[in-house]
């Protein structure tokens with residue numbers, strides 16, 4: 411522990427100057443977090459170093475990374491900013507907005523800004539414009555460059571913050587003005603919603619700044635409204651802010667406002683992990699019976715199928731499920747042989763789906779539904795069309811389910827209480843097959 415460690419500073423009696431944990435790095439045993447990983451397994455002095463090292467492609471000790479004080483706003487804090495995101499469709503909201511805009515522009519006690527963020531070729535920019543007498547005011551518009559390590563979300567937040575800050579210095583919000591309402595319109599829902607929920611996280615400093623300025627406005631008797639306006643809906647102010655934000659992405663000489671945002675780091679780390687996972691998968695031996703490839707998206711099938719159906723499908727894919735080839739390996743299942751009830755071959759997913767003579771009638775149906783795609787293990791388990799045909803096959807045969815195994819698996823009576831969206835509502839999970847009451851995990 412270094413002498414300047416906060417614990418040592420706070421507790422000098424417990425950790426006198428001569429104190430040593432013997433874990434100092436005098437011999438240079440450990441890697442520095444910002445050094446690129448060397449060959450072999452890297453060792454870091456602390457967990458924090460190890461975590462930091464996992465993002466050292468993106469940040470270095472000299473980097474200007476977004477930081478915030480987690481205690482800046484107490485959790486019970488309630489602000490008076492009127493934040494609104496309409497639940498109507500974009501089209502409806504565009505019409506509503508037009509009416510609102512007309513009302514605001516005719517009322518001298520109201521002022522309004524449009525804000526936007528943009529990313530072009532990794533360069534991020536923000537734009538904002540005040541509307542006066544229904545027109546974009548060139549004297550009250552702003553474009554800002556925000557570097558290449560921020561997200562559009564950050565730019566949107568930045569633009570809202572800038573608009574509120576600018577309004578404070580404007581004559582129209584001075585204590586002698588008649589302004590009572592300040593409106594800010596952004597086309598980014600997550601940015602608008604972020605302000606409604608001022609909890610620590612990406613963009614927190616901008617939220618804090620917005621709320622501080624809102625308080626100043628309130629002291630001058632001005633209510634701040636932050637609202638969502640649909641983008642690309644021919645709302646003039648929004649289109650104007652969009653152009654200004656795009657212009658901001660080109661002002662690359664001015665990097666004063668650029669930093670590395672947490673939202674950006676989050677996205678990069680996620681991408682990096684996903685790539686690593688895909689590389690790992692290529693050479694992985696474990697889990698290879700599952701022939702799909704890694705994806706961050708939920709399978710579209712999972713939305714249509716019931717939980718039981720998804721479970722059966724996964725079990726058929728992985729080879730771990732209610733069929734003798736697997737159960738025979740589980741002692742508590744008390745299945746003595748891997749052979750199928752047809753007596754011909756081992757009862758594997760492949761055998762059940764493609765060859766078992768007990769289900770040839772249903773299999774013909776499946777093959778017909780699949781045409782012109784040939785019926786193979788890969789097409790039924792890993793293609794969308796295949797899994798749809800498979801769903802019908804499983805519904806009519808009930809194979810590879812707990813009930814099917816319990817009934818001795820040779821029965822094939824499709825007219826028995828088939829649920830609409832599950833194959834006969836059997837329960838999912840492992841357990842002693844002989845004991846129908848229990849459903850415990852093994």
Ligand SMILES: [Zn+2]
Nearest residue numbers: 750752766767
């Ligand atoms: Zn068979």
